[in-house]
Amino acid sequence: MFTPEYLAVLDPFAEEAKKIVETSPPVDAMPQEIIERATNRVKWSNKEMVVEPGPESIRAEVLSFYLMCQGIASASYPYSRETRLISDATRNTIRYRMYDLFKRGQEELCMKAVRRSIKLVELEGEDGTKLGEVEIPREDFYKLRDQELENDGIDIVDDRILPQYLPRYAVRWVDLAPLLRHRRVELTKLYLVKGWAVLTLRDLWDFYANFVSVRTEDYIQSVYERILESGAPSKVLAGVGGRISSLLPKEPEFRERFARVPSRRLRPEFFPPCINQALNGVGTGLRNYAMIMMLTPFLSYARIAPPPSATRMADFIKDISVVRDEIAPPIFEAAERCNPPLFKDQPQEKASIFYHMGFSMTTDPRLGDAGKSKWYRPPNCTKIQMSAPPLCNPDEFCRNIKNPLTYYFRKMSEHARGGKGE
């Protein structure tokens, strides 16, 4: 018997799921089976994706989802390949559940979940080909069906699945903007009639699952930013994240499969406005904050992309030239552009730059010295606004960002997904 609480299984961000999270035990006291479930989610087979009705199964499902996300936010960074892995796994899971529930006669439940995220109208008319005043040509109607069948590689059609492949609904294309933004949907692949995109149920499951997947990425970003601000994540979370990371294929193989892996080289074209301004040099009063507290952590974290639990740079790089030749030079050049140049009256700040990267007060950093001082994290936007207001000139991309680093990772990821620049 599927109760309304089951909606939490189809939408981990639904109110039903939030209620479960509110009564969750602390992370350190999380039952082992939840931890195992969180870790294993990314390698589930179709059968394992299915959650049977019942409060305990639903609870385990929701808690393990959040544990997985928080684990990745602790062991990785937004828009990393780990994030993509669980975002894709979540999409596949939700999509399969919808598909499976429909086959089991639970269309109403599926539609209830979908209607919460997507505003729909149903096609009308005797044969369901009418959209408002427009009659969709019958030939197009069946071509759309056949396209979907071909996409799913289905040659033999049975009566249980066929209804999912017939166009039945329509959604305003502008409501799909979050999916267009993330290139989960392409405008030229939609069948648009007077502002409406005509959809089959199969499309609906797909779009809905992608909405959940995009929200999952946003959620990981928000947890990551919270961790950057509040300190080291719990060992349990870092452990779960580490185990999920270890499931990833080796990088070269992964790069072939996904276009979103951020380049390890610094890409200034994706820096946020505050960092660009700091790189251009700043005036007295802002120099130390901009160079030491902002640029140094930002460039080191952006270049190395460690998890927020990282403490020692040497755990992530094998060659100090990364620091000497790639991270330090733009900071030194920016310091020179300051008015007056920072090192002219404060030469000791050269050593301070390496100190803030964890190498203690030195102008000659060595890998062996990593961890002798704290490796500072980039401050969150709110801190920058308070400490250096003139540097905070947000652009529209900053709207959903709470840390300059997530701006960088996100912009780079969107660029890779879009396959083109500005």
Added chain:
Amino acid sequence: MNRMEMHEATPEERKLFYKEEWNKREIPDFILHTLSLREFGFDLDGTGPKHRYNQFITVGQLEDFMRSRAPYSAFASVALYERPSAREGWLKSELTLDIDAKDLPLKTCGCPPGIVCERCIDEARRVAMEFAETLAGDLDLRNIYFVYSGRGFHIRVTDEAIMRLEQNERGQIVEYITGGLIPTDITMALGYSKIFRERVARTFSALDEEKLLTARGMRKSLARRLMMEKERALEAIRKGRLDELSSFEGMGAKTFGQLLEFLTRTNLGFTDGKVTIDTKRILRLPSSLHSGVSMKCILVRDIERFRLEDAIPKFVREGERR
């Protein structure tokens, strides 16, 4: 067709224009009603729009500025900001398409790139109309305005539904409107498939043999054949029976694919996609003078009946009479 006599306005002509002819009432309502939220940029001396980050709280302030400075060019942002003078607090942006007559990828008049004649302008106008039709039809957008920019047309859309879209979505709109991607199914009666066929047909019909030969893998004999039987080819494209093009001798699968890619890429060139995705762009202010060509940038209320004469400033007309 006559090349347009486009001389650069002298400082005296600019002063005369802003003193006697410029009228704040020619600023469209969609700008007037959001005037204080827009960033204004000016090119004061013909060296580029370097005078940025200007905000005018009232149209009177803008009027004072225009009359006293007689700018070489005046621009307003497509974006609305909380603090336009700092370009901070982005609120939303119009969707814009820039169809520049001098940069059209195909010109039937034979004008070289960078030069325009009345026919180029008319071709740009037709392209603008096609784009707007798709914006209003398939995308169901409202509040679509045309602006003659001095050497082409701007389409400016202020429909609330799209004003918060970001770069990726806007980029996809360009692909859709221009027919810039090959669709999965080319034969559908409606949707993108139809738009694609129309755009490809338009591009193909404007091609000549010389231009067609710039397509990768295109042989001279095939190009000649396609041009000789253009109508047959066009009919096949319009009906979505692209396989019929394969019946032209010399058109193998590979050449066909390359031809389609060439047409698609050309389609994309009818508008400058960089303008559309840039949510902080400044565009020429309707009512102002395009001093580079001595033409007025004007709101076009009826694009079908657009007359170039309406954009010619008085000082040019009187100069001609003299």
